[in-house]
Amino acid sequence: MKYTSLGKSGLKISVVGLGFWQAGSRFWGWTDYSSVSKSVIDGVGAALETNINFLDTAEVYGGGLSERVVGEAVRIHGRDNFIVASKVAGYRVTSGSIVGGVENINRRLGFTVDLIQLHWPPPYPWPLCWSIRGLEEAVSRGLAHYYGLSNFPSSLLEEALNCSKRFEPVSNQVQYSLAYRVPELKLKGLMERYNLALIAWSPLAKGALAGLREAKTSAQRGDKVFSVASSDSTLLDTVSRIAAKYNASMSQVALAWLIAKRAVPIPGFRDPSRVREYAGAARLRISEDDLEALDEVSIKYLRIWGEDYGELRTLRYIPAFIQRIAITLMGGI
Ligand SMILES: NC(=O)c1ccc[n+]([C@@H]2O[C@H](COP(=O)([O-])OP(=O)(O)OC[C@H]3O[C@@H](n4cnc5c(N)ncnc54)[C@H](OP(=O)(O)O)[C@@H]3O)[C@@H](O)[C@H]2O)c1
Numbered sequence: 589m590k591y592t593s594l595g596k597s598g599l600k601i602s603v604v605g606l607g608f609w610q611a612g613s614r615f616w617g618w619t620d621y622s623s624v625s626k627s628v629i630d631g632v633g634a635a636l637e638t639n640i641n642f643l644d645t646a647e648v649y650g651g652g653l654s655e656r657v658v659g660e661a662v663r664i665h666g667r668d669n670f671i672v673a674s675k676v677a678g679y680r681v682t683s684g685s686i687v688g689g690v691e692n693i694n695r696r697l698g699f700t701v702d703l704i705q706l707h708w709p710p711p712y713p714w715p716l717c718w719s720i721r722g723l724e725e726a727v728s729r730g731l732a733h734y735y736g737l738s739n740f741p742s743s744l745l746e747e748a749l750n751c752s753k754r755f756e757p758v759s760n761q762v763q764y765s766l767a768y769r770v771p772e773l774k775l776k777g778l779m780e781r782y783n784l785a786l787i788a789w790s791p792l793a794k795g796a797l798a799g800l801r802e803a804k805t806s807a808q809r810g811d812k813v814f815s816v817a818s819s820d821s822t823l824l825d826t827v828s829r830i831a832a833k834y835n836a837s838m839s840q841v842a843l844a845w846l847i848a849k850r851a852v853p854i855p856g857f858r859d860p861s862r863v864r865e866y867a868g869a870a871r872l873r874i875s876e877d878d879l880e881a882l883d884e885v886s887i888k889y890l891r892i893w894g895e896d897y898g899e900l901r902t903l904r905y906i907p908a909f910i911q912r913i914a915i916t917l918m919g920g921i
Pocket residue numbers: 606607608609610644645707738739761762788789790791792793794795796798799800839854855856857858859860862
């Protein structure tokens with residue numbers, strides 16, 4: 589395994605991490621606790637064996653279930669072996685609510701979270717600086733070792749950096765893959781300037797870049813990037829051809845491309861056997877020519893999703909209390 593710095597935190601994280609939205613979310617078809625728990629314990633065990641040490645969850649995943657099973661698995665396989673990230677929901681718009689959210693996260697995990705991220709920017713009219721105060725307060729009280737952001741476009745990221753007084757964010761988690769390259773337009777350069785880690789969510793376009801053609805879950809069915817990428821034969825044929833050349837899988841090629849772009853992909857899984865495959869991406873050395881071929885075949889995904897990063901931007905227009913009620917009634921996302 590290769591390691592990289594989590595921004596300016598000094599923490600060394602594996603160049604491939606793991607995402608745990610899949611752990612217990614109805615949108616990924618889960619129904620019972622025991623099979624979720626088994627999948628996660630086995631997956632985290634495989635992470636330990638392959639030296640993946642960076643795990644990502646969130647308070648809204650399965651309404652807290654993901655954090656509970658990730659916490660259980662990490663405690664079984666050794667707390668000191670992992671760097672665990674979670675996220676407070678963007679509907680927490682006051683400092684007190686954010687601090688309370690992080691306390692709840694630590695209770696569900698069973699230990700202090702290493703990186704607390706704000707899952708999405710606060711809705712209007714709440715000042716962003718209030719959220720930053722809350723994240724700083726959580727770090728200052730020792731409830732999290734570092735804080736980061738998620739789904740922040742470049743303009744809001746600059747505002748967040750201007751707000752920060754006691755501690756600066758160390759990362760921004762955004763959608764980024766061969767099928768979604770918007771972060772390259774403005775965000776990535778800005779993040780490199782401030783030494784913020786780029787944590788890439790949906791690195792496999794929910795399985796499309798691994799070769800999955802038909803959606804199996806509502807998370808995949810409802811995803812525009814999955815739908816476009818899974819029918820893009822030109823892209824998928826190139827990924828598949830390069831994978832065959834290196835005796836690798838398509839998912840390894842898609843992840844290795846992100847690693848070459850200095851992003852940290854956090855692929856998700858329900859089938860724990862995928863973890864060893866994902867870890868293999870860190871060993872894959874794709875030639876400059878093949879990386880260029882991947883750049884060329886995916887260049888259309890630089891702009892078709894917008895000129896600046898804006899995932900989850902519609903949540904900015906939905907009042908915080910409505911977001912909270914809706915997500916709670918759904919039992920999380
Ligand atoms: N910050 C945010 O707003 C945000 C948003 C979305 C996601 N995330 C994070 O990012 C993580 C990953 O992103 P994602 O959930 O969008 O998915 P993803 O990592 O792009 O794709 C993961 C899915 O690909 C499937 N897959 C992998 N190899 C496959 C193969 N060979 N054949 C068929 N399917 C294959 C897996 O299927 P199986 O399930 O069948 O194993 C898995 O569920 C999440 O877990 C979460 O932690 C964050």
